[in-house]
Amino acid sequence: MILNGAARRPRTEANRSSVLEENELLARVRARDLHAFERLYRIYQPRLARFLFNLVQRPQLVEEVLNDTMMVVWDTAGNFRGGSKLSTWVFSIAYRKAMKAKMRWPDPVEEQPFDPRVSSDPGPDEELEHQRLHDALMTAMNELSADHRAVVDLTYFHGLGYREIAEIMHCPVDTVKTRMFHARRRLKQAMSGQMFDWI
Amino acid sequence: MPSDPHDQAEELIPWYAMGQLDAADRTLVETHLASCARCQRQLAGEQVLIDQFQAMSPEIDSGWAQLRGQIEARPARPSVRETLAEFWDLLKRPVVAVLATAQVAFVAAAALLFQWISQPTYVALGAGQAAASANIIVMFKPEAREADLRGAIAGSGGTLVGGPTEADAYLIHVPANARPGAVEKLQRNSNVTLAQPIDAAQ
Numbered sequence: 001m002i003l004n005g006a007a008r009r010p011r012t013e014a015n016r017s018s019v020l021e022e023n024e025l026l027a028r029v030r031a032r033d034l035h036a037f038e039r040l041y042r043i044y045q046p047r048l049a050r051f052l053f054n055l056v057q058r059p060q061l062v063e064e065v066l067n068d069t070m071m072v073v074w075d076t077a078g079n080f081r082g083g084s085k086l087s088t089w090v091f092s093i094a095y096r097k098a099m100k101a102k103m104r105w106p107d108p109v110e111e112q113p114f115d116p117r118v119s120s121d122p123g124p125d126e127e128l129e130h131q132r133l134h135d136a137l138m139t140a141m142n143e144l145s146a147d148h149r150a151v152v153d154l155t156y157f158h159g160l161g162y163r164e165i166a167e168i169m170h171c172p173v174d175t176v177k178t179r180m181f182h183a184r185r186r187l188k189q190a191m192s193g194q195m196f197d198w199i
Numbered sequence: 200m201p202s203d204p205h206d207q208a209e210e211l212i213p214w215y216a217m218g219q220l221d222a223a224d225r226t227l228v229e230t231h232l233a234s235c236a237r238c239q240r241q242l243a244g245e246q247v248l249i250d251q252f253q254a255m256s257p258e259i260d261s262g263w264a265q266l267r268g269q270i271e272a273r274p275a276r277p278s279v280r281e282t283l284a285e286f287w288d289l290l291k292r293p294v295v296a297v298l299a300t301a302q303v304a305f306v307a308a309a310a311l312l313f314q315w316i317s318q319p320t321y322v323a324l325g326a327g328q329a330a331a332s333a334n335i336i337v338m339f340k341p342e343a344r345e346a347d348l349r350g351a352i353a354g355s356g357g358t359l360v361g362g363p364t365e366a367d368a369y370l371i372h373v374p375a376n377a378r379p380g381a382v383e384k385l386q387r388n389s390n391v392t393l394a395q396p397i398d399a400a401q
Contacts, residue, residue: 063262156252161219177210
């Protein structure tokens, strides 16, 4: 039956050990350990870069917002009480910083489409098909609002549940579900013909 | 939340596909999926989409060197001595001084009241002084956890004999000759906001 094994299972053991490591690093950051902070930075940099790229869509802004975010982590590490996951706290700072940065740069990006590289290495035909799908997906993503892109990215790439996303974006869980529902509908419409019909 | 089971399940499919639902939500989706061909197709499409997303990552250079430079270029954080000096300057302002004095007086009065209330109502003939009368009052930051409190008190060599009072103060007993050191240790503890003797040194 289609249900069996359909859902991806979270890698709980790996998640647990990385959460432990991150919390240990944060404890050292509280004691102003710059080496621990560098390690934490290198853990979060790729994830935040991806998340911020999706939100602000300006490569030159990503590094600035990312560093602003991590500077807040450095300055206020002592305020993190563990009421949520460390990643939720860091992403919620990044989200607020990104939204502020977008207010400073309200106009759409001067044709700098979100164009991350496909990292797999398939054969020529498969590569062409992947590229077509990738292009269609990127075009569709670029047509979504920043909030819709954030929900899609946090769900599909960062593997977060809707409650955690609601915490990061400071909105009700039903808003997250609704944004995801509409984002998927828009993606589906935009990619019509590229993927098999969903409905 | 939609009332229709199909709409409810459809909303949750992305998180079902990612394995990010709790048991109740998962049961809801699986029960519905078993009888809905449309949602089964959505789930299959969802997984293609997830694979596409996960295969992509933006190439953003690390800005660590710049961030490190910013941190190192900042002036050093003020020392404890400087912070205390600033605090003292603040206390010297008339309005603040009156308020602070009133607060300390309230805490001391509450501690003395607590001590009076906690005295035994009778003492057997020949009994010595109560073994553990409080001689230090200590207050902690609101966010300090129970383990922090225990650690601070044990680290000072004291024994908890009362508290929390109405003002959230704790009363500690230490041997008279160890009191100055215990007070100093408590005052150095980052979770402690106030630590001071509350009776004449014995």
